[in-house]
Amino acid sequence: MTSTSLPPVAAAETVRPSAQPSRPARRKRNRGQRWTIVSLIVISLFTVAPLIAVVVLALSPVDAPTIPHAIPESLTIDNILRIFNVGEFPLWVWNSLVYSVVSVVIVLFTASMAAYALARKRFPGRNALLWAIVATLMVPMQATLIPTFILIAGAGGVNTLWGLILPTLANAQAVFLIRQFVMDMPDELFDAARIDGAGEWRTFVSIVLPLIKPVLATLAIFVFLWHWNDLLWPLVVGQSDAARTLTVGLATLNTETVSTSNIMAAALISFIPCFLIFIFLQRHIVESITASGIKG
Template sequence: MSAITERREPFAARRAPRAVRVRKQLIHIPMILIGALTLFPFISMVVISLHPGVPVQVPEIFFNTDISLDAYRQALRSSNIPRWALNTTIYSVVSVVLVLLFASMAGYAFAKKRFLGREVIFWVFIAMLMIPYQLTIIPQYLLVGQIGGLDTMWGLILPTVANAQAMFLMRQFMQDIPDELIDAAKIDGAGELRVYWSVILPQTKPILATLGTFVFLWHWNDFLWPLVAQQSPENYVLTVGLNGLQAQNVSLATLMASAVVMFIPALLVFIFLQRYFVRGVMMSGIK
């Protein structure tokens, strides 16, 4: 009897891990299906852009091997798209630099400084996160118009500089920086600006990289504020310009090719800074 039990136990021990592996593989099936549904719009965009002049019929178009790059050539030869790409790059890059600069300064003040009304001012900033952006677009438009910023690049960038979420994340991160580092720098004779630049900023490189990724993607894909603030076609960003192409006599394949070209820089930024992006998501949830 004992011999039979000894022979059965190894078989059961081998069978249990196999059952666990099968269950884990079955769990991946719905995840793969959800991922395929998520990627379907992007795949369709690429496929349509590679088949100019071909009627869009699903699923026939996905199996059409007659591929052409004429839509991409037409999109890149357009005089407007390179201009819109330059405007989008300026809007995104300058906004990233200014948001990180002012958010880090404000985060340092709220995290390490003691001044009258600090908590009240901080929670007023936090309350701004609870107000839908669409509700503030009209007063923002009126204020920018009063100072002559409409249909200009600086008027497009200026309202995006004060980012409450970026300030909040910087403040939460800087609270973990030891006060002894700041005290040691001040004992050595460093002023406030030197402490901020030489002590605080080097300690915040992970959160700066994370926020830089977030802010770049936000501004690269921004549509509502550029649509409201820019009236001249030469001042459009890519999102607004591509939206305007729909009203013109532009083929669907060229429109999809333009959208793919617009998507590539954001994809490259995400690929190279993916670990910071994921860390930012985790940090936002933990903080």
Template sequence: MSDVLFRPRRLGRVLVPLLLAVATLVTLFPFYAMVVLSFKPASVLTFPDALIPTGLTAEAYRIVLSANNLARWILNTLVYALVSVVLVLLLASMAGYAFAKKRFPGRTAVFWSFLAMLMVPYHITLIPTFVILSKLDGVNTYWGLIVPTLANAQATFLMRQFIAGIPDEIIDAARVDGASDLRIFVQLILPLCRPILATLGLFVFLWHWNDFLWPLVIGQDPEMRTLTTGIAGLMRESQPLNVTLAGSVVALTPIFLAYLFAQRHFTEGVAMTGVKG
């Protein structure tokens, strides 16, 4: 009887790792194909032979890295991503602290109204936002690129959920010692929120680095393109497939490095958010 009961468990111990391994291979295969094809000469891109890592060359990367506007595209993307990370984390943490620990009339209504922004499709607000910014001369400017993305409801919600799990006794003790709200926020709340800040920072960096539609709409000047819109421009210029894929690899590399840098905080932040949420 016991063998019959434990047999499904033994089978599960074998099947679960096997299914996870298969899912991992399926997930990683497009990345493998992208990297291998980017090192292939354009004249030998015939499938499935092109997926075999032989006869590799860096010619496509030489073409991408020698593009006239590549340095400007990278600069634009860095400004867009890094400035947005700093401002989104600052605003989301301040709003999260207010919603989680401050008491004011209409707090719940304001929070859920703000959170309702998640229900509004992004494309609906695209045209009104562009019209407003065009009236304010924000087209082809960094501030026009960055400002509309700062009110991040997801980031505010996550910060509010995390800060709500911080015991009120710690904040009350700081107030008894004479600490102001600003000092409590800077010296107490922010250090305790380091894991979730690292996690959100990585997500926000990823969102903005990969953003395509808004930079395409607001950055109409070729000098204001980001990497995503610039690489899309390579496709419009009828560049070979290996050159386009090489540009994609170049755009992916900073994201991969950012994840390696924040991996420990990212894992810790996800785990702690799940417990506190």
């Protein structure tokens, strides 16, 4: 009687553990990370060094030696208090705030409406209008400075806040960026709004504006910085001392008998609004990048 042999049992498939980097490879990677951290620290020190110098000089006594000769033994806020009595400094700060804040509000509102129309509405010449807006980004401001000044001067806008603000309200870059953001929104949102009977204004206010808050916050930072640090146009249109902005006023302080500590105090004051608005709104920069992938 012959016995039948059983089929061989397949060996269980062994699961290999995930390959771990060798010790030399880990050491090399850690060494590279340490050098990266050291390099970033050195670059950061070079970046903040001018700001530290401005703060130290702004808080130094008037008769203290300037950097880098010596660091003052005591710091004081007298320079910051004193600079408000120099010229029309409080009025310069007010002019800059009005110029920047009003421009931010109007630019974001008008640019968002234009972007919504260019992204979601169908009308003849839409693409031609879009490319015409984009083409204005290639025209340097210096090329349109004289014609713009002639128009504003003819309308009586020299040495006025409205003459300072009006030519800067048409922001093609803001329109283009918001339009790209609105284009990525799901079509189902707008279809649902039409089914519910929502008009264009309600759709814009209830759907578009809440969803584009990240890109609006990002643009608010850039538009505010553009206007707050603007020098050329305020220098041209603000010809009287009372019509100057803070940047123009700081430039004129160098021609007067004002100490270096007072000038640095004024520069420190001009830096504070930019720093605050960036601190409060910088998280929206990342949110705008993340939310740009909403359409899938």
